[in-house]
Amino acid sequence: MVEVLGNINSWVWGPPLLILVMGTGIWLTIRLNLLQVLRLPMALKLIGKAPNEGDGDVSSFGALSTALAATVGTGNIVGVATAIKMGGPGALFWMIVAAFLGMATKYAEGLLAVKYRTLDKNGNYSGGPMYYIEKGLGPRFKPLAIMFAASGILVALFGIGTFPQVNAIVSSTEASFGIPVVVTAVILAVLTGIVTIGGIKSIAQVSTKVVPFMSVLYILAALGVLITFAEEVPSAIALVFTSAFSTTAATGGFVGATIMLAIRSGVARGIFSNESGLGSAPIAAAAAKTKWAAEQGLISMTGTFIDTIIICNLTGLTLLVTGVWNGNNEGALMTQAAFASAFPAFGADLLTICLILFAFTTILGWNYYGERCVEYLIGVKGIKPYRFLFIALVAGGAFIKLDAIWIIADIMNALMAFPNLIALLGLSGVVVSETRVYMEAMGKKKQKE
Template sequence: MGILESIDSWIWGPPLLILVMGTGILLTVRLGLLQVLRLPKALRLIGKAPNEGNGDISSFGALSTALAATVGTGNIVGVATAIKMGGPGALFWMLLAAFLGMATKYAEGLLAVKYRVKDKHGQFSGGPMYYIENGMGRRFKPLAILFAASGVLVALFGIGTFPQVNAIVTSTESSFGIPVAVTAVVIAILTAVVTIGGIKSISNVSTKIVPFMSVLYVAACLGVLIRFAGELPSVIALIWESAFSATAASGGFAGATIMLALRSGVARGIFSNESGLGSAPIAAAAAKTKWPAEQGLISMTGTFIDTIIICNLTGLALLVSGVWNGSSAGASMTQDAFASAFPAFGAEIITVSLILFAFTTIIGWNYYGERCVEYLVGVKGIKPYRYIFVAIVAGGAFIKLDAIWLLADIVNGLMAFPNLIALIALSGVVVAETRKYRKHTQDEAAAKFSLKSDGLPKAE
C-alpha cells in the first residue's frame, strides 16, 4: 500500500493537475466559452442528431456508451470518497474541473471522428492513439502506444473492473445478503453475454439502461435535497469557504487542506467524467456523423450530465444530510444519506443505482480496452482480451477498496498524460473544424430561411 500511495501522489501531483486544468482553460479560451454558448445546441443534438455519414452506431448510441462508462461508481462512491478526503471544498473543485472538462471532452470527440480509421473487421476505430499518430505525425507513435497500453491497464485494472465490481458486491451483500462469490459470477456471465457482440450490442444495452438509471438516480437525489432543503443555503456557503480554506476536523472527518480538497475533487471528478482521460472519444469515433464538431458537441454533454448534474447532486445530498462528517465512507456514506431522507427504501435506491451504474461502466470499458488492444496488436488480440477481461471482472470482488482506488488513480493518470499533450498540440485543428461546422450550420439556417421566405415548403 505504501508504494502505491507514493506512486499515486507523484502521478497526481501538481504537474498533472496543472496539465488537466490548463488544457481545459486553453480550450475554453480558444473555443470562445463554447461549453456555455453552444450547450443548448449540444443538448438538442442528443436526440436529434442527423446520424448522416459513416459509422457503426448512432450519435446517441455513442453518447450512451460513453455515459455507460462514465456514469458509474465515481458518481456515488467517488464523490463520497472525494468529500471524505478533501471536505466539502472538494465538490467545488470537482465542478470547476468538469466545467473546463466540457471543452476538453468536446475536443476529444471532434478529433476522434476526424482521425478515425476502419479495422480489418470493418469497424471504426478512433481515439487518442489515432489522433496522436495521424494528427501529430508518426514520429509521435510512441506517445500513442503509451496511451493505448495505459488504456488497456485502465480497462483491466482501473475504472473498468475492480472499483465497479467491488462496489456491486459490497452493496448487494450489505443490502440483500447475497454472497460475494455469487454476485461476482453473475456479473462475469452478464458481462460476457453483452460484450461478445461488440460495440452494437454494448450500445443497444447502454441506450436502454443509461437513460432509465440516470433519471431514477437524479429523482432520488432531488428527493433528498427537498427533504433537507433548509440546510441547502448553509451547505453552499460551506462548499465555497472550504474550497479556499482548510476544513477543520469534525466528527468522523479528519480535516483537509486546500490542496487536498483540490486534488481530491479533480482526481475523483476525472475518474467520474473522464474528461482529459481520452476514453470517451473511443466511443465517439463509432458514431454515424460526417461532422467531427457535431459529435464533439454531443460528447461534451456527457461531462455536463455526469458531473455538473449527477455528481453535483450526490455531493449536495451527502452534505445536506450531514453524513459526510460521520464514520461511514464510500457507498455506505451515500446509502446513509439517502436512508436519512427515506428510511424505508433509501439504501435500496442506492444499491439498485450502484448496480446499474457499475455494470454499464464495466461493459463500456470493455469496449475501450478492446479498441486499445486492436491498436496495439490488431484484431487478433480482441478475443483473448475479452476472456481476460471477464476473468478479471470475476476476481475483482476480492480486492481491498483502498488498493482499488489507488490503482485506478495511478493508471488513470498514465492514460491522461499523452492524451492531454495531444489535445494541446492539436488545439488548432479543433478550432479550425469548429469554424467549419459553424459556417455549415449558418449556411444551412440561411438556406432554410430563404426557402421559407420564398413561400416554399420548409426544408427538413
C-alpha cells in the same frame, strides 16, 4: 502495498498533472470562445436530434450512451463520497470547476476522434487518442500513442473497468440484500460476457436503454433527498465554497482538508467520474454515424455536463445536507446512509439498485475501450483473448481491498491523461478550424431554412 501505491499516486497526481488537466481545459475554453456555455443548448438539442448522417457503427446517441455508460458509474456515488471524505466539502467545488473546463476538453476529444478515425480489419471503426496522436501529431509521436493504448488496457483490466465497479456492486448487494459475494461476482461475469461478446453494437444497444433510465432514476432520488432536507441546502452550498479556499478543516472527522488536498481530491475524482482529459470517451465517439467531427464533439461534451455538473453535484449535496459526510461510513455506504436518512424504508435499497446499474454499464463501456486499445497495439487477433481476460477479472474483482482499488485506478488514469492532454494541446488549432467550418455550415443551413 497500499502505502507504496499511495506514494506513487501522490506523485503522479501532483501539481504537474493538475496544472496540465486544468490548463488544457482553460486553453481550449479560451480558444473555443466559451463553447461549453454558448453552445450547450445546441449540444443538448443534438442528443436526440442528431441527423446520424455519414459513416459509423452506431448512432450519435448510441456512442454518447456508450461513453456515458462508462462514465456514469461508481465515480458518481462512491467517488464523490471518497473525494469529500478525503478533501472535505471543498472537493465538490473543484470537481465542478474541473468539469466545467473538462467540457471543452471533452468536446475537443470527440471532435478529434471522428476526424482521425480509421477502419479495422473487421470493418469496425477505431478511433481515440492513439489515432489522433499518431495521425494528427505525426508518426514521431507514436510512442505517446503506444503509452496511451497500453495504459488504456491497464485501466480497463485493473482500474475503472473492473475492480472499483465490481467491488462497489458486491459490497452493496451484500449489505442491502444479503447476497453472498461469490454469487454476485459470478452473475456479473456471466452478464458481462453475454453483452460484451457482441462488441460495440451490442454494448450500445444495452446502453441506450439502461443509461437514460438509470440516470433519471438517480436524479429523481437525489432531488428527493434534497427536498427532504431543503432547509440545509443553502448552508451546504455555502460550506462547499468556503471549504474550497480554506486551509483548515471546517469540522472534524475527515482526513485533513488543505486547499491542495481539496483540489487534488476533487480533480482526481472528477476525472475518474467524467473522464474529461482521460481520453476514453473519444474511443466511443469514433464509432458514431456522423459526417461532422464537431457535431460529435458537441454531443460528447454533454456527457461531462450530465455526469458531473448534474449527477456528481447532486450526490455531493445529498452527502452534505444529511450530514453523513462527517460520519464513519465510507464509499457507497456513506451515500447509502444519505439516501436512508431521507427514505428510511427504501433509500438504501434504491441506491443499491442505482449503483448496480451504474457500475454494470461502466464495466460494459470500459470493456469496449480496452478492446479498441488492444486492436491498436496488436490488431483484431487480440480482441477475443482480451474479452475473456476481462470477464475473468470482473469475476475476481470482488476480492480486492477497497483502498488499493481506488489508488490503482487513479495511477492508471494519470498514465492515460498525460499523452492525451499533450495531444489536445498540440492539435488545438485543428479543433478550432474544424469548429469554425462546422458552425459556418450550420449557419448557412439555418439561413436556407
